[in-house]
Amino acid sequence: MISIEHLTFDYGNFLALDDINVQIPRGSITALVGPNGAGKSTLMRCLAALSRPTSGRVLINDIDTVANPHGCHAITGFLADNFGLYEALTVQQSLTYFARAHGVEYTNRVAEVIEMVNLADKTNAPIKSLSRGMRQRVGIAQAIIHGPEFVILDEPASGLDPEARIQLASLFKQLNRGGITLIVSSHILAELDQYANNLIVLKNGRIVETGFELSRVQNAEYQHYVICVDNISLLKTIDFAGLCSLSGIDGNNATVVLPAGEKIKPVLDLLREKGVDVLEFYKSDSNIQDAYLKTIKNA
Amino acid sequence: MEFNIFKNPELQRNAWLELRPARLIVLTCLIAWVYALLFTSFGRHADSWNNIREASIWLFHILITVWGTKITADSVADEINQKTWDRQRMTGLSPWKLAVGKLFGPTLFQWYGAALCMATYFFFSVSGDDPMSHLIKGITVIATGLLANSLALLLSLLSITGAQTSSFSHARINTTFIFILSLLVSFSLLLGGQNFITYLYNPTWYGLLSGEFLQLFVVLVCAAWAIVGVYRNMRTEMQYSNDSRVWVLFLIFIILFCYGFNGHRTAQLFTQNEEPYPVSAMGSFLEKITYIIFLLTGITSVLLVIERKGLADYKIFNNDLNTLNFRNLDYSAPLWLVSALFSLAMALVAVTTSFFYNPLDDFNGITRPAGIISSLFLFHYGQEAGHNYLPIFYVGTILLLARDIFVTRYLFYCTNFKNKMMSVLTYYFIVYMAFPRLFGMNGNPGLGLFLPFNVGGYQIMSILSFVAQVTIAYLFYRTSFRSKYR
Numbered sequence: 001m002i003s004i005e006h007l008t009f010d011y012g013n014f015l016a017l018d019d020i021n022v023q024i025p026r027g028s029i030t031a032l033v034g035p036n037g038a039g040k041s042t043l044m045r046c047l048a049a050l051s052r053p054t055s056g057r058v059l060i061n062d063i064d065t066v067a068n069p070h071g072c073h074a075i076t077g078f079l080a081d082n083f084g085l086y087e088a089l090t091v092q093q094s095l096t097y098f099a100r101a102h103g104v105e106y107t108n109r110v111a112e113v114i115e116m117v118n119l120a121d122k123t124n125a126p127i128k129s130l131s132r133g134m135r136q137r138v139g140i141a142q143a144i145i146h147g148p149e150f151v152i153l154d155e156p157a158s159g160l161d162p163e164a165r166i167q168l169a170s171l172f173k174q175l176n177r178g179g180i181t182l183i184v185s186s187h188i189l190a191e192l193d194q195y196a197n198n199l200i201v202l203k204n205g206r207i208v209e210t211g212f213e214l215s216r217v218q219n220a221e222y223q224h225y226v227i228c229v230d231n232i233s234l235l236k237t238i239d240f241a242g243l244c245s246l247s248g249i250d251g252n253n254a255t256v257v258l259p260a261g262e263k264i265k266p267v268l269d270l271l272r273e274k275g276v277d278v279l280e281f282y283k284s285d286s287n288i289q290d291a292y293l294k295t296i297k298n299a
Numbered sequence: 300m301e302f303n304i305f306k307n308p309e310l311q312r313n314a315w316l317e318l319r320p321a322r323l324i325v326l327t328c329l330i331a332w333v334y335a336l337l338f339t340s341f342g343r344h345a346d347s348w349n350n351i352r353e354a355s356i357w358l359f360h361i362l363i364t365v366w367g368t369k370i371t372a373d374s375v376a377d378e379i380n381q382k383t384w385d386r387q388r389m390t391g392l393s394p395w396k397l398a399v400g401k402l403f404g405p406t407l408f409q410w411y412g413a414a415l416c417m418a419t420y421f422f423f424s425v426s427g428d429d430p431m432s433h434l435i436k437g438i439t440v441i442a443t444g445l446l447a448n449s450l451a452l453l454l455s456l457l458s459i460t461g462a463q464t465s466s467f468s469h470a471r472i473n474t475t476f477i478f479i480l481s482l483l484v485s486f487s488l489l490l491g492g493q494n495f496i497t498y499l500y501n502p503t504w505y506g507l508l509s510g511e512f513l514q515l516f517v518v519l520v521c522a523a524w525a526i527v528g529v530y531r532n533m534r535t536e537m538q539y540s541n542d543s544r545v546w547v548l549f550l551i552f553i554i555l556f557c558y559g560f561n562g563h564r565t566a567q568l569f570t571q572n573e574e575p576y577p578v579s580a581m582g583s584f585l586e587k588i589t590y591i592i593f594l595l596t597g598i599t600s601v602l603l604v605i606e607r608k609g610l611a612d613y614k615i616f617n618n619d620l621n622t623l624n625f626r627n628l629d630y631s632a633p634l635w636l637v638s639a640l641f642s643l644a645m646a647l648v649a650v651t652t653s654f655f656y657n658p659l660d661d662f663n664g665i666t667r668p669a670g671i672i673s674s675l676f677l678f679h680y681g682q683e684a685g686h687n688y689l690p691i692f693y694v695g696t697i698l699l700l701a702r703d704i705f706v707t708r709y710l711f712y713c714t715n716f717k718n719k720m721m722s723v724l725t726y727y728f729i730v731y732m733a734f735p736r737l738f739g740m741n742g743n744p745g746l747g748l749f750l751p752f753n754v755g756g757y758q759i760m761s762i763l764s765f766v767a768q769v770t771i772a773y774l775f776y777r778t779s780f781r782s783k784y785r
Contacts, residue, residue: 009611010611010614011610011611048385048389049389049538050385050388050389050538052538054611054614054615066538066540069537069538069539070391070537070538070539073388073389073390073391074391076389077389078385078386078389080382080385082382083382083383083385083386084381084382084383085383086312086383088316089312089315089316093312093315097308097311097312098386098390100308100311101308101309101387101390101391101392102390102391103391142386143386146391
C-alpha cells in the first residue's frame with residue numbers, strides 16, 4: 001500500500017502540493033486526474049522517490065521515500081510523461097542494461113518482459129526505429145523490468161493513436177492481473193474508464209476526491225450503458241419509469257444508469273416501442289469523466 | 300568491480316555504444332599514421348624519440364584532457380537533456396558505480412586511443428635518457444587528464460542539482476562554461492605548476508616532496524578530491540542525504556595543504572637578480588594565509604555561479620536557519636555558504652595577525668616581506684602603503700565576497716533572466732574587469748572603489764565604498780526576494 005501523509009511540496013514561488021493525505025490500496029489501478037498545474041506530476045515524482053518533499057512523507061509498503069529512496073526504487077517503476085530512451089541501443093540491449101542496473105537476473109527476465117509488452121519481433125531493432133506506440137511499450141518494459149509491485153505512469157497515452165491506446169489499456173489490465181498496482185495520470189478520461197478502478201482528483205495541489213467511491217458507486221450499486229440512437233430528441237421525451245435514468249447526452253449517444261443487476265433489454269425494448277432505433281449500445285465499465293467533472297465543479 | 304566493464308552495467312552500456320570495431324580500427328590507424336609521419340620526418344636520431352614522446356603527450360591531451368573533458372562534462376547533462384536521467388536514478392546502481400560509469404564510460408573510446416599513446420610514450424621513455432623523469436611526467440599527464448575529466452563531471456553535477464528540483468529536469472543544461480573552467484584549472488596546474496617549480500621557487504611540501512614529485516602529488520590530490528566530489532554529488536542526485544562534513548573536511552584539507560608549501564624566494568621583485576633571500580616568519584605566515592583566503596574566496600565564487608540550488612532547497616535551508624535547526628542545516632546549507640564562512644574565519648586570522656605585523660620592519664636588509672604581501676604593500680604606484688593597510692585589504696576582500704553573494708542570489712532568485720549563469724558571469728566581468736579598468740586607469744584612485752588595492756592611500760574611502768556596496772546589494776536582494784515570493 002502507498003500511504004501519503006501531510007505531503008507538501010513547495011517550489012518557493014509555487015505550492016505544488018498542499019498537505020496531501022491519501023492511501024492507495026495494493027492491487028488497484030488508480031487514476032490520478034486534475035487540471036494542468038494541479039500537482040499530478042510533482043505527486044508522481046514524490047511517489048517515485050525522485051523529488052524530496054518540503055514536508056510530510058510517502059510510505060511505499062512502509063518504506064519512507066526520503067529515508068530509503070533505493071528501497072522504494074526497488075519496488076517501484078516509473079515512466080515520466082516526457083521520457084527518453086537510449087536511441088542507439090536495441091530493445092534487448094536497453095532492457096538488459098536496466099535489468100543489470102537493478103541487479104536482476106537478466107537472461108530470462110528480458111525475454112519475458114519483451115513478450116509481455118508484445119515487442120518480441122522488435123527485440124534486436126534499434127530503439128530509434130520504433131513507432132511512438134512501441135517506444136511507449138519499451139518505456140513501460142524498462143519500468144517493470146525489475147518486477148516492481150507499484151508502477152507509476154505519468155500521461156502514458158499522450159500522443160498515441162487509438163489503436164495503441166487500446167493496446168496500452170489492455171497491457172495495464174494484464175499488469176494489474178499480474179499483481180502490479182498501477183497509478184496512472186492522464187488527461188484522456190474516457191481512456192481511464194477502460195481500466196481504472198480508483199480515482200484521485202487533484203486541484204491546486206489539494207485532493208478534492210479520493211478513494212474507492214467511484215468504483216463502489218458504479219460497481220456495487222449502479223451500472224452505466226451508452227446507447228447510440230437515430231433520434232436523440234425523441235429519446236429525451238421518453239419516461240423510463242424507473243427502468244433507468246438518463247445521466248448524460250453526447251451527440252447521438254445517451255448514457256443511462258441502471259441499478260446493479262438489472263438487464264438492459266427492457267430499456268432497449270421500451271426505446272423500440274417508442275420508435276427510437278438503437279444503432280449500437282455498450283456497457284461502460286465506469287464513468288470517470290462524469291465523476292471527474294462533477295468533482296471539479298463542486299471543488 | 301566498479302571498473303570492470305562486465306560488472307558495471309553503465310560501463311557496459313557505454314562499451315556497446317563507444318567501442319565499435321570500425322571506430323577502434325580507424326582510431327588505431329590514425330594514431331599509427333601520426334607516429335609513422337614522425338618517424339619518416341625525423342629519422343632514427345635521438346631527437347625523434349623526444350618528438351614521439353612529445354607527440355604522445357599532445358595526442359593524450361587532445362583525446363582525454365580536451366575531447367574527454369567535453370564528453371564527461373556532457374555525460375550527465377546529456378542524460379537530462381535526453382530525459383533518461385530519472386530512469387538511471389531509479390536503478391539499483393550504487394552512486395559509486397554510476398560515478399565510475401559516468402567518468403569513464405562515455406570516454407572509453409578516447410581512453411582506448413590514449414592508452415595506445417601513453418604505451419608508446421612509456422616505451423620510448425624507458426629506452427631513453429632519464430627514464431624516471433619521463434615516467435613521472437607521463438603519470439602527471441595522465442593524472443591531469445583524469446583531473447580535467449572528474450572536475451568537469453563534478454561541476455556538471457553541481458550545476459544540475461538546482462535545475463532538477465526547480466523544473467523537473469526539463470531544463471536543458473549547457474556545459475560549455477564547465478568545460479572551459481575544467482580545462483583552465485587542469486592546464487594551470489600542469490603548465491603553471493611547471494613554471495612555479497622552475498622559475499619562482501624551489502618549493503617543498505612540509506619538506507617531504509619537491510620538484511616533479513610535488514607537481515604529480517598536487518595533481519593527484521586534486522583529482523582524488525574531484526572524484527570524491529563526484530561521488531558525493533552522485534549520492535545527492537540519487538536522493539541519498541549528504542551532510543556537509545566531507546566539504547568541511549575538504550576545506551580544512553585545502554588550508555593544511557596550502558600551508559605546507561615552503562620555498563626560497565628569489566629577490567627578483569626588488570633587485571632583478573635571483574639571489575635567495577630570507578623571509579620573516581610572520582611575513583611568511585601572512586603570505587600563506589593570504590593565498591588560502593584567495594583560494595577559499597575563489598572556491599566560494601565558483602560555487603556561487605555553479606551550485607544552483609532550487610528555490611525549494613533554498614526555502615528548506617531558510618526554514619532551518621530561522622529555526623536554528625543545526626542538525627538539518629548540516630544537510631541543507633549550500634556549499635558556497637560553508638566556504639564563505641571558512642573564508643571569513645581565515646580573514647579574521649589574517650586581520651588579527653596583520654595588526655602585529657608591519658612590512659616596513661622586514662625591509663631591514665636581511666629579510667623582506669613575502670611575495671604577495673610585498674605586492675599588496677607596494678601596490679601604490681611606486682609608494683609604500685602605511686602599515687595599517689593590510690587589515691583593510693582582508694576586510695575589503697570579505698566585504699566584496701558578501702556583496703557578490705547578495706548580487707548573485709538576486710540574479711538567481713529574483714530575476715527572470717533565461718540564462719542565469721551568464722548573467723552572473725557578466726556581473727563578475729563588470730565588477731572585476733570593466734569597472735576597475737574604467738575607473739582605475741593611470742593610477743586613478745577610483746580603482747580602490749572596486750578592488751581592495753591600496754591606490755593613492757584612499758583606504759578608508761575603499762572600505763566605505765565596499766560597505767555601501769554590500770548594504771545596497773543586501774537591501775536590493777531582500778526587497779526583491781520578499782516582493783517576489785511573499
